[in-house]
Amino acid sequence: MSKKTxxxxxxxxxxxxxxxxxxxxxxxxxxxxxxxxxxxxLTDPRNNEKxxxxxxxxxxxxxxxxxxxxxxxxxxxxxxxxxxxLLNQIISxxxxxxxxxxxxxxxxxxxxxxxxxxxxxxxxxxxxFAETVLTATSSHNSTAERQYRYPTExxxxxxxxxxxxVTGAGAALLGYHGEGPKITGVTLGKVVDLGSKDPLNMxxxxxxxxxxxxxxxxQDTGWDPKAFDLIVTGDLGKxxxxxxxxxxxxxxxxxxxxxxxxxxxxxxxxxxxxxAGGSGCAASALVLYGHLYKxxxxxxxxxxxxxxxxxxxxxxxxxxxxNIPCIAHAVRIEA
Amino acid sequence: xxxxxxxxxQQKYQAKAKKAEPKPDYxxxxxSAFFSGGLVCLLGQAxxxxxxxxxxxxPKEAANPATATMIxxxxxxxxxxxxxxxxxxxxxxxxxxVTGFAxxxxxxxxxxxxxGLVYGVCAKMFTLAGAVITFGVITAFVFxxxxxxxx
Numbered sequence: 001m002s003k004k005t006x007x008x009x010x011x012x013x014x015x016x017x018x019x020x021x022x023x024x025x026x027x028x029x030x031x032x033x034x035x036x037x038x039x040x041x042l043t044d045p046r047n048n049e050k051x052x053x054x055x056x057x058x059x060x061x062x063x064x065x066x067x068x069x070x071x072x073x074x075x076x077x078x079x080x081x082x083x084x085x086l087l088n089q090i091i092s093x094x095x096x097x098x099x100x101x102x103x104x105x106x107x108x109x110x111x112x113x114x115x116x117x118x119x120x121x122x123x124x125x126x127x128x129f130a131e132t133v134l135t136a137t138s139s140h141n142s143t144a145e146r147q148y149r150y151p152t153e154x155x156x157x158x159x160x161x162x163x164x165x166v167t168g169a170g171a172a173l174l175g176y177h178g179e180g181p182k183i184t185g186v187t188l189g190k191v192v193d194l195g196s197k198d199p200l201n202m203x204x205x206x207x208x209x210x211x212x213x214x215x216x217x218x219q220d221t222g223w224d225p226k227a228f229d230l231i232v233t234g235d236l237g238k239x240x241x242x243x244x245x246x247x248x249x250x251x252x253x254x255x256x257x258x259x260x261x262x263x264x265x266x267x268x269x270x271x272x273x274x275x276a277g278g279s280g281c282a283a284s285a286l287v288l289y290g291h292l293y294k295x296x297x298x299x300x301x302x303x304x305x306x307x308x309x310x311x312x313x314x315x316x317x318x319x320x321x322x323n324i325p326c327i328a329h330a331v332r333i334e335a
Numbered sequence: 336x337x338x339x340x341x342x343x344x345q346q347k348y349q350a351k352a353k354k355a356e357p358k359p360d361y362x363x364x365x366x367s368a369f370f371s372g373g374l375v376c377l378l379g380q381a382x383x384x385x386x387x388x389x390x391x392x393x394p395k396e397a398a399n400p401a402t403a404t405m406i407x408x409x410x411x412x413x414x415x416x417x418x419x420x421x422x423x424x425x426x427x428x429x430x431x432x433v434t435g436f437a438x439x440x441x442x443x444x445x446x447x448x449x450x451g452l453v454y455g456v457c458a459k460m461f462t463l464a465g466a467v468i469t470f471g472v473i474t475a476f477v478f479x480x481x482x483x484x485x486x
Contacts, residue, residue: 051449151446153413154463155422155429155438157364160357195345196352204352243355276357323345 003126006220008187008213015182016125016133018118018333019173020073021289022066024059026141026167029278029286032267037290038168039066045142045167053087056140059169060085060096064136067171067289071178078102078173079130082121084113085138085281086165087147092138102134108312111202111235112189113137114170114285115308115329119186121174122331131175138169139280148199148315161201163237164274166266170285172293181296181304187217187330191312193323199313202279202324203240203263206309209326210236211247214307217330218253225255229301232292234284234309234328235263237277262287284308302335364426371421371428379405379432402433409437414445439463 003010023038030041040062047055060083068075081100083093084107097104109116117135124130142152144165150156174183192212196205210233218225225231236244241261248255262284263277288306295301308331313324341349382401386392392400412418418438422429429435444460461468 053449146446150463151442153416153419153438153442153445155413155419155435155442157359157423157426160359193345194348194352195341196349201352201356204355207352208348239355239357243352246351246355 005185006216008189008216009185009220010123010188011185011221012122012126012183014126014176015184015334016122016174016176017178017180017182018293019132019175019178019180020067020071021173021293022063022068022070022171023286023290024063024066024169025282025286025290026059028141028272029166029168029266029282032272034266034287034291037294038286039063039290042167045140052140052142052146053091056085056087056138056143056167056169057092057095059140059167060092060136060138060171061099063138063169063171063289064096064100064134067134067136067173071173073132073173075100075102078132078134080105080121080124080133082107082117082133082135083137084108084117086110086144093136096136100134107137109308109327109329110310110312111139111206111279111281111283112308112310112327112329113281114288115234115306115331116310118172118174118183118306118331119188119329121172122183122186125174125176132177133174134171135174136169136171137281137285139165139167139282141165141167141280144280158275159200160275161203161237161239162275163202163235163263163277163279164267165280166235166263166278166282166286167280168282168286170282170289172289181293181301181333181335183331184334185221185332187213187220189213189216189328189330191325191327193325196324196326197318197321199311199318199324201239202235202311203237203276204243205240205311205324206326206328207236207240207243208247209328210234210240210244210307210309211251213328213330214244214248214305215251215253217305217332225253225258228258228303228305230292231255231259231305231307232265232284232287233261233307235277235279236261236309237263237279238269239276240309265291296333296335299335304333306331306333367424368426368428371425372431373428375405375428375432375434405433406437409434410441413438413441418442436464436467439467
């Protein structure tokens with residue numbers, strides 16, 4: 001029997017569990033409202049490393065180690081490592097995979113990498129191709145800003161719709177042994193391009209992709225959005241979430257208070273000067289593997305839809321005047 | 336930049352996105368740029384007076400050491416991580432004077448120091464300022480030419 005339901009959704013007959021998670025947050029994220037839910041918070045954004053790139057890599061490796069330790073697993077007991085990040089050629093993930101020594105599948109989904117890793121990991125597990133999968137992702141404000149935008153000390157004024165790249169890393173161990181919330185279904189997104197060109201306004205660029213995947217998930221499964229405690233997008237920020245809500249409403253799907261965004265949850269927008277909210281791979285990874293995972297453990301959540309959003313442009317493509325292609329993958333997690 | 340034609344669906348969404356875009360507070364930004372820019376110029380004038388009256392530099396040439404001092408101040412503030420925090424409020428008030436130019440060079444040079452002295456610092460320090468220098472040189476050449484022909 002095919003596991004595929006509808007056009008883009010896969011339901012798992014044998015849903016894998018998120019056995020454990022590991023999170024490392026940057027100092028600024030450690031001042032935010034979710035600080036209690038992170039395993040480790042850096043005191044120095046450079047983490048005593050020579051470069052910010054090395055610091056990002058050290059966070060990613062640490063998050064993986066924490067996830068393994070929390071479930072008392074050794075690297076030898078993990079079949080596959082699925083990871084990615086924002087840097088060119090996903091270099092943070094590559095070096096982390098070299099350190100861990102687990103067979104590795106590199107992922108690029110920009111900021112949707114956490115959702116992409118969970119989706120692929122769950123599919124590999126349900127398909128019987130692996131017993132245990134580790135998935136992880138990271139982003140660092142100082143490495144991403146310099147690759148995509150300006151030097152960190154450059155004195156430019158930020159736009160009110162701009163988002164702040166989250167510094168942090170998150171990892172999750174998926175499998176069948178142990179306890180944890182289950183991944184019961186995923187909807188894999190299509191690349192959507194509604195003509196956005198401004199790389200500073202990622203929320204507006206990604207909102208249609210998020211709306212497309214959310215609509216598709218409910219169409220494919222026939223579920224009622226009210227049955228979810230929380231439907232949370234990856235990093236649309238304030239501007240993007242409003243646009244996404246608007247797109248959904250125009251397509252007949254009105255979402256209420258249970259619709260939110262990881263980029264809004266991770267910071268206190270009134271106290272932390274991040275303009276429209278957080279972005280980056282670590283936005284959804286820290287919120288899901290830190291905050292929301294702990295809420296599952298405290299039995300405050302029983303059903304969640306994570307919609308990881310990613311802007312798949314490159315610095316070359318936007319300089320050449322191309323649009324920003326965007327994607328979103330949805331992962332349904334149930335207690 | 337190439338302008339690809341947008342489909343009707345794309346145009347419709349872009350109109351919505353444009354409407355949803357929060358606008359910066361232009362009035363407040365202009366006021367703070369006006370006063371911070373004025374302060375920077377006041378400091379520059381004070382430096383010119385200092386060089387001409389106390390250091391006895393000929394008044395016509397006093398602007399040169401004053402400019403160099405302003406560049407030094409901009410560079411030091413960037414290096415100490417203060418410039419970007421000031422620029423957040425001052426905006427164009429700090430960016431337009433020569434302090435902004437110093438900031439763009441020094442911030443780039445700092446950013447790429449891990450890539451080494453040659454390929455990092457020296458090659459990358461003009462990534463932001465390069466265009467300004469190129470246009471500056473070309474403009475100076477064109478006006479120099481006009482000046483030479485009509486004088």
